[in-house]
Amino acid sequence: MKTPRPEAMKIRYMLLHAYGMGGTIRTVFNQANAMAAAGHEVEIVSVVRRREQVQFPLDERVRLLTLADQRQSRPVDSLGRRAWRRIRGKIVPAGEFAASYFTERVEKAAIDYVSGLDGGILVTTRPALNLISARRAAPGVVRVAQEHMNLAAYPEGVRSAIARYYGRLDTVAVLTGTDRREYQRLLPGTPIVRIPNAVHGTGRPSPRHEDRLVVAAGRLVGQKGFDLLIPAFRRVVDRHPDWRLRIYGTGPKRDRLRDLIKEHRLRDSVTLMGRTDRLDEELAKASFYVLSSRFEGLPMVMIEAMTQALPVVAFDCPTGPRDVITPEVDGLLVPPQNVAALAAAMVRLVEDRELRDRMGAAAAVTARDYSPSVVMPRWERLFAELLGRGSGTPAEPSGTPR
CATH class of the missing domain: 3.40.50.2000 (Glycogen Phosphorylase B;)
Known part of the structure; x- marks a missing residue:
């Protein structure tokens, strides 16, 4: 018997810079588009904005929100500095690869956003945002942390913050079996699920392998x-x-x-x-x-x-x-x-x-x-389970890719 699709959910994806380039941004846009196409209410939150247009296709049903607009047209402060160039915030550790983005003003904007949410699912996509979600998200919000980099790549200060605060999250989602084992060792008792990113273009004709x-x-x-x-x-x-x-x-x-x-x-x-x-x-x-x-x-x-x-x-x-x-x-x-x-x-x-x-x-x-038809239903099942709406089908069934 076919498993019923989960009822419509409210899903928010939080990116550092949704207007930039990079694999994480493209992956999140693909996820958001797929969830909107499945009938869910989807929002992408860009903590900062430094470009006029997004770089990847975005479904018109996906709402795009910016917390700190940093385009060059923004006003400067009394000393002639752009408004975002100020003292660093307190939550994001200095070793986080994007720590320089998280000035006091930017970090406060992210904290104000997550603490003001009411229900639904919040998906954060890097340690800085995962830590803000773990420490400041409003009660009743399901907090899912996506890790797009392997744990060993982070400096010790970042790993220490992960060990201290990620246990407050509802789930940490990682990309590989190796990642899952590493995070399980660091975070015993915290739910760690492995869901790879989906790629597009599967099923295309094979190239001839003739060109040098x-x-x-x-x-x-x-x-x-x-x-x-x-x-x-x-x-x-x-x-x-x-x-x-x-x-x-x-x-x-x-x-x-x-x-x-x-x-x-x-x-x-x-x-x-x-x-x-x-x-x-x-x-x-x-x-x-x-x-x-x-x-x-x-x-x-x-x-x-x-x-x-x-x-x-x-x-x-x-x-x-x-x-x-x-x-x-x-x-x-x-x-x-x-x-x-x-x-x-x-x-x-x-x-x-x-x-x-x-x-x-x-x-x-x-x-x-790694096709969307394989990966995206796993995200839907995970979200439904976390909201208590699931059918009991695990988000990571046996026999899935390594």
């Missing part, structure tokens, strides 16, 4: 390890000078990476492509995808590449790649930050078309476990 092209994508920051990928690709080009690498994304390391490309004499072989709205199409042109990150949460672009039947070469970094990839089946894992091993794995795929085809087909099968 490798693709990588992500913010141009140290975490993504493109400074390791570029010298690794130098070794590929030494053996196969007709192969090319395209890196999609923007970020503060662009000039440094451009210099690195020149240093390794790769200007004809490696291109920094910038941002694209058509990444699916660009992935479909490639023969395989490479992930060179130093650490991850769950690398969504990697899974999107797998939906395009691309095999993956990845550092076995914490966390995500090993939680998704089965080595020698749908991709190749190499020791973290090992440039020589990364180069050797790329050369192996470059030289073995049959291996690319076999792993690519398996990658497309793996990616189906």
